[in-house]
Amino acid sequence: MNEKNYNDQEEIFSQVLRAGRRTYFFDVRSTKADDYYLTVTESKKFTNEDGSFHYKKHKIYLYKEDFTEFNEMLKAATDYIVNEKGEEVISERHQADYTREEPQTSEESEVKTGESFTDVSFDDI
Numbered sequence: 001m002n003e004k005n006y007n008d009q010e011e012i013f014s015q016v017l018r019a020g021r022r023t024y025f026f027d028v029r030s031t032k033a034d035d036y037y038l039t040v041t042e043s044k045k046f047t048n049e050d051g052s053f054h055y056k057k058h059k060i061y062l063y064k065e066d067f068t069e070f071n072e073m074l075k076a077a078t079d080y081i082v083n084e085k086g087e088e089v090i091s092e093r094h095q096a097d098y099t100r101e102e103p104q105t106s107e108e109s110e111v112k113t114g115e116s117f118t119d120v121s122f123d124d125i
Helices: 006-010 064-085 106-113
Strands: 013-019 022-030 036-047 053-063
Touching (some): 053 064
Antiparallel strands (some): 013 022, 022 036
């Protein structure tokens, strides 16, 4: 019987995406039947009050039979976000000069601009 140890599984294929405090690991692993599957791990760094740090990890397992639907749904969701909000990152954590614009009523807008609107009926002229 051909047995693989844990380290062999880690070396099949791996990619790392570093994104601020988060790191994403895309790892191809092998099942006992020697088929492949994908794990996606999010690792997020947290700093303790004493200056030390720790990581929290979340992992999903994705098997070949789910690849097509997963890819379609991921693409649909990411396309939706880009179409609705664009590609620019708007976040208080990512942009130091970011200020949130609060929705204004028409009355608030008039007060700020100093303009007002008077309803005139042309029947009276």
